[in-house]
Amino acid sequence: MAAKISKKRAIVVGCGGMGRAWMKNLQDNPRAELIGVVDVRNDAAQSAAKDFGLAPETAFTSVAAAIKALKPDFVCDITIPAAHCPTTVAALKLGVPVLGEKPLANSMAEARLMVAAAAKSGATSMISQSRRYxxxxxxxxxxxxxxxxxxxxxxxxxxxxxxxxxxxxxxxxxxxxxxxxxxxxxxxxxxxxxxxxxxxxxxxxxxxxxxxxxxxxxxxxxxxxxxxxxxxxxxxxxxxxxxxxxxxxxxxxxxxxxxxxxxxxxxxxxxxxxxxxxxxxxxxxxxxxxxxxxxxINGSGIAGSLNEFLDHLIKGKPVQCETKDNIKSxxxxxxxxxxxxxxxxxxxxx
Ligand SMILES: NC(=O)c1ccc[n+]([C@@H]2O[C@H](COP(=O)([O-])OP(=O)(O)OC[C@H]3O[C@@H](n4cnc5c(N)ncnc54)[C@H](O)[C@@H]3O)[C@@H](O)[C@H]2O)c1
Structure with missing residues (x-):
């Protein structure tokens, strides 16, 4: 009998064009499960939940509230660059690993805060530099x-x-x-x-x-x-x-x-x-x-970076673009x- 795949449960923060691409990416991956969405615009969160077959109560306007309610294995930070630091740091403070869209941050000061937050929490913070895959x-x-x-x-x-x-x-x-x-x-x-x-x-x-x-x-x-x-x-x-x-x-x-x-x-x-x-x-x-x-390669573009992150969460394999390395780019x-x-x-x- 084939071993049962244990899926890593994820929430997507940021329900714009790329956030929706990530929702599909998660739903297409047999090792991942989309369990909730977050956007500062409630209508954007609600309509994404509806379009991706989620219950309305899994749509939130705050990442911390979503994490406390849904207890995800990881967060995908697909907000605008100006929101990457507060979003990722909020998740890391709650001990949740983050796979975020590029660019890491809107300033070097914010990027350093994110690197420090990851070191303090012990949870992995990786940037999806999709063109590597x-x-x-x-x-x-x-x-x-x-x-x-x-x-x-x-x-x-x-x-x-x-x-x-x-x-x-x-x-x-x-x-x-x-x-x-x-x-x-x-x-x-x-x-x-x-x-x-x-x-x-x-x-x-x-x-x-x-x-x-x-x-x-x-x-x-x-x-x-x-x-x-x-x-x-x-x-x-x-x-x-x-x-x-x-x-x-x-x-x-x-x-x-x-x-x-x-x-x-x-x-x-x-x-x-x-x-x-x-x-x-x-x-x-x-x-x-x-x-x-x-x-x-194991998937191209964001499918590849998601697979690398899942290999890390499931098998402990290293990732290429941890924030402490991606800060150099x-x-x-x-x-x-x-x-x-x-x-x-x-x-x-x-
Ligand atoms: N890898 C790629 O090829 C690629 C392509 C396009 C975009 N991106 C990246 O993806 C990210 C999102 O881009 P997009 O085109 O989807 O932008 P977008 O403007 O379409 O969507 C961003 C969403 O984030 C929401 N948001 C803003 N602040 C928030 C906050 N604090 N908390 C929760 N939600 C918040 C906005 O309301 C919006 O719905 C950017 O970092 C962008 O650079 C990457």
Whole structure:
């Protein structure tokens, strides 16, 4: 007889677009169960409960009240960035593990509070950096780890999408943020850079701007140059106000090592070339294709991060993006914003 799966019971805080994606994610996972929802807007909580087949009394407007009533095994914090710190800290204070959406927090001070709250409570606090859970990304990371193009010297990422959030029904929180691109989107790319080549940031020079005709209030475009702790340079260019010829949401990447290059564009399988061993010297060295390792992942995007968190809760396996590690990716965001305001190169500290 097959062993009975014990499901981990979860509540979702934040019943917006992404909160609903998480409710579905939980209901689709055989090891998880959605048992309640929370939103500061009672109507949003009630309508999510109804749409996901929950009783009205499992919808709350306070995370603490929901935890006390429903006693979940974990909380998914899918609120807006400004609410991540109070929501996650409230759950951790009650000893409940939290799997939260990026960005970790709205400031470094809040992020440090969250890291301290997790350490004090002993409950795990993990950020779902969903773009880590893609088969092509795992292959790039593994290829780099195995040295298929030698030591990495240069990493470039371009991200260009014309994203009209406010035109899909309501005024969106990103419309009024000071740095919507860097804080709400580039965090994915900055974190991917750390994921791809297992290096941490040292310093950054960044210029943010709001392109002419932008439909955002804050600066929604940026160019940034990071130095990483292995000496490599990571150059980032991005805009959410760029209609036409979009890049992938993952960004388009060029990764250069001492022996060759990997490019990854439009979500297509990454391609690589490297100098052929024993090639005759010439203006350009003869190249051979790079074969990246075959990698397996357990679910892509938020399905992958949920599986990693469940493996942790059920089997005690470590997670990649505990807040105490993810704070380094957030530090890239805030150092870039600081540099954009000071006009100077800034240290990345956390
Ligand atoms: N991983 C991804 O690809 C991805 C994609 C989209 C959004 N996100 C992230 O998900 C989060 C939510 O984004 P969204 O697009 O769903 O936003 P949204 O504005 O659609 O929804 C946020 C919800 O949180 C609620 N809320 C605000 N403060 C709250 C509080 N203190 N307590 C309880 N509820 C509160 C709001 O009322 C709203 O219903 C953000 O952090 C965003 O960056 C991630």
């Amino acid at each position: 893609e088969v092509h990304h795992a292959a790039i990371r593994e290829g780099i780890r195995k040295g298929v193009i030698g030591d990495i010297t240069t990493l470039n990422c371009d991200f260009y999408i014309g994203a009209h959030f406010s035109r899909v029904g309501h005024l969106d929180f990103r419309d009024t943020m000071e740095s919507p691109l860097i804080l709400d989107m580039s965090i994915h790319h900055f974190d991917l850079a750390r994921y791809f080549f297992a290096a941490d940031p040292v310093s950054v020079y960044c210029q943010e701007f709001n392109p002419k005709g932008s439909w955002y209030q804050g600066d929604v475009a940026a160019s940034a140059i990071f130095e990483m702790d292995n000496g490599a340079i990571f150059t980032y260019r991005g805009s959410w106000c760029a209609d036409g010829r979009h890049t992938s949401w993952h960004g388009d990447w060029r990764i250069i090592g001492q022996r060759g290059t990997i490019t990854y564009e439009n979500d297509q399988a990454p391609k690589g070339e490297r100098c052929k061993k024993g090639a005759k010297p010439g203006f350009c060295t003869e190249q051979e294709p790079v074969v990246l390792p075959d990698t397996k 957030l530090a890239m965001v805030f150092a870039a914003m600081k540099s954009a305001r000071s006009g100077k190169r800034e240290k990345v500290t956390w």
